[in-house]
Amino acid sequence: MKVAAKLEAIQQQIADACFKVHRNPEEVRLIAVTKYVSTKRAQEALDAGVCELGENRDDGLLEKWSLLKDKPVWHFIGSLQTRKVKNIIDKIDYIHSLDRISLAEEIQKRSPKKIKCLVQVNVSGEESKHGLHPDEVIPFIEQLQAFDKIGIVGLMTMAPLTNDEEVLRNCFRLLRELREQVKARQFAFAPCDHLSMGMSNDFHIAVEEGATMVRIGTALVGEDEERVTK
Numbered sequence: 001m002k003v004a005a006k007l008e009a010i011q012q013q014i015a016d017a018c019f020k021v022h023r024n025p026e027e028v029r030l031i032a033v034t035k036y037v038s039t040k041r042a043q044e045a046l047d048a049g050v051c052e053l054g055e056n057r058d059d060g061l062l063e064k065w066s067l068l069k070d071k072p073v074w075h076f077i078g079s080l081q082t083r084k085v086k087n088i089i090d091k092i093d094y095i096h097s098l099d100r101i102s103l104a105e106e107i108q109k110r111s112p113k114k115i116k117c118l119v120q121v122n123v124s125g126e127e128s129k130h131g132l133h134p135d136e137v138i139p140f141i142e143q144l145q146a147f148d149k150i151g152i153v154g155l156m157t158m159a160p161l162t163n164d165e166e167v168l169r170n171c172f173r174l175l176r177e178l179r180e181q182v183k184a185r186q187f188a189f190a191p192c193d194h195l196s197m198g199m200s201n202d203f204h205i206a207v208e209e210g211a212t213m214v215r216i217g218t219a220l221v222g223e224d225e226e227r228v229t230k
């Protein structure tokens, strides 16, 4: 199936989920995750009307960044090694995976401009997942006050791999509650309006629970094309 047709179906699912909970679909931004696919496929997504792309590795990002003829909004969504920051920092608009002070320090040192960051939270507590424990999030954000290159615009999580809707819903709900706690602090450097949650399998639930950014790969650009093995 063409990306355009998949995009239309996904936008409809987002609209349906919003309708259920009385949200405005315009509050939900769709990030096309192109990590598995070619630059050509990423271009097809842009041609279909996508304007935000996500990559989880520096090499994948750099390749698409240099080859795409359009300039989308770029989201770095994967765990970011400190030594890789300098390669990508001037090419991206958002980092979804801020999870440690050493990374914040490197961003502060290398970024030419203030960069929008989301703090990654390991809500489910799975050991394989990156991110801060929910209890660590507010103390962590408080420490970032002095970093004038970092704006905390939201929280991000990856839900556990399960089809159990209640487990997914609870995970997303916890992230939203945590965001409310951060917002209540009214830090000028951390407006924390965004909730980056929901992927191909669970975005409809994430949207019902308040997601403002969904990160969709497989369901939008995947399947037809052989996956690039990395």
Ligand SMILES: *Cc1c(COP(=O)(O)O)cnc(C)c1O
Pocket (backbone or CB within 6 Å): 033, 035, 056, 077, 078, 158, 199, 200, 201, 215, 216, 217, 218, 219, 222
């Ligand atoms: C790969 C990836 C996605 C997209 O996953 P799909 O299941 O293919 O939609 C979203 N977020 C992160 C952090 C990812 O690494």
